[in-house]
Amino acid sequence: MGVENPRALVFATTNEEFGDYQANGAMAIAKQLGRNPRTIAQEIVDRAPLADLNAELDIGGPGFINVRLNDLFLATTLSESTLSQRVERAERIVVDYSSPNIAKELHVGHLRSTVIGDALVRLFEFVGHTVIRQNHVGDWGTAFGKLIAYFNTDQEFSDLTIGGIEKLYVAASQEFDTNVDFAEKARNEVIKLQRQDPDTLRTWEYIVQASLEDVQRIYSELDISLKLSDVRGESSYNPVLPSVVNDLDNKGLLVESDGAKCVFVNGFQRKDGSPLPMIVQKSDGGYLYHTTDLAALKHRTQELAADRVIYLTDSRQIHHFRMLFAVGKLVGYIPQEVSTEHLVFGSVLNKDGEPFRTRGGENVLLRELIDEGVERALDIVRSKSGHLTSGEQQQVARQVAVGAIKYADLSKNRTNDYRFDWDVMLSLDGNTAPYLQYAHARICSIFTRAKKDMNEFLEGEIELQHPSERALALRLLRFAETLEQCLDERKPHYLCNYLYEVTVHFMRFYENCPVLKAYTPRLLDSRLCLCSKTAQVLRIGLKNLGISLPLRM
């Protein structure tokens, strides 16, 4: 048409009356050529680009090309479709997420990084990428001096759960502030720790181990795929920190300012316009998180040979990562062909839009959060699912609660803050995990009644008779494009919205089209196939979000 790289700009229609898809490219082309967009659209339609699809093409509005797919085409395509999806070029992707602190229980502040990160790694793996999970736990710092000093004075201390250790830390901090001798001891332990004193190191390892076991327990309750072997703590980079400073020095990037070793990067300024430094070594010789993060970055691009390095932290660290990546490029830790991404997310707020805390102003622990969720879910399950045994009710409540917590987080645009509201997330109305789980349970129930194996109906001829069957089929076919969009922007909420839409259309189909009482055996099989396909989309979709599905509820 005389235009470089014309784009078809095909999207699902906003309104059913415009068909199934709309191509908006004609208007863009017309703009470039200075011609009438409807004429361009007509020329495109005349060339019959979609002849083999046998689709109906119309021109609407200023030059939209509306596409209505042929029912037979839709049915055949769906019956032949599988959900397997591979990217053309598989990459090695390092994903840094969750990152709890040792000697501190996992709390709401870790929720989003953990849940969103875990969904993304599953999605990356699903489409064929190699993912290297990195749990960058905070296992180092001056806080450990207090902890170890206190640990040594309280020999009877035996509560080695993370909760016990955290209490110990609180007591140690108090002692540190009030007892001069103890403060001295604590500072001494920090020095001993840095010098690798065997006794101190043993205590430290003890604490780290106990903490990590607890963290893993919460992961397992939340169905998070991080393993102990994915842990690579800050301390593991200690030995190479001097070499990082050296690398910076060798590149001529290091400047000493007020006794601290700094890197100044163009474009980073303070309020008065003076350059803002990244401090890599304090005036007392100690290193900072910038230094550790640089070391981790080097490790990831060099040792782990990453094509992509992804970080999930809240949006408050935007500045830090922007600087980290800038310095990483200057010092050569980020080769040209490697991409680094800081995926940000907003804070978790309570119903009233304030930071989500306990009444006492403490962080809400994930352990407590899960317990409360299960309790609330159990109340609902008991009142609604009397047909289940009490053991089954327990199991369902757990799946519903964990699913609800994760889905509530994942279904919102991660860049914004979101409000944590039990009543909304546990409700069966609306875009929630229980709603999707319920639809899936209904499908399972159909196959149980029919005494048939769902998986045997994944393939089979589909007949689209009722409008709600057609609408469902159309949605089921959009799995691939949704997944692509989802990974393109690393935003799981696109997938959630899609799964919700599929479920809504399934529910309509369910109301309008009796499956087991279908008029003909042929129609029965077709509807069983639609059910099976729906269940598969829900199962695989939610599996990739880290959410499980009860067979009955």
Next chain:
RNA sequence: GCGCUCGUAGCUCAACUGGAUAGAGCAUCGGCCUUCUAAGCCGAGGGUUGAAGGUUCGAGUCCUUCCGAGCGUGCCA
């Protein structure tokens, strides 16, 4: 002060990155269980997308200004 993120129905969130009449759920009101799970489905009302300009055939989305919110801004992470 500067930087970042944001402002959409009474509330919680969408809107495929510039496309057609801005969509869901909650809440409100009204219907549907002798038929596969009513934890469901169907319908109604509800909007000057914070404000004003600008670019465009076309703006919630892009540019400018203003108003408002949250976060960040040198030895914590």
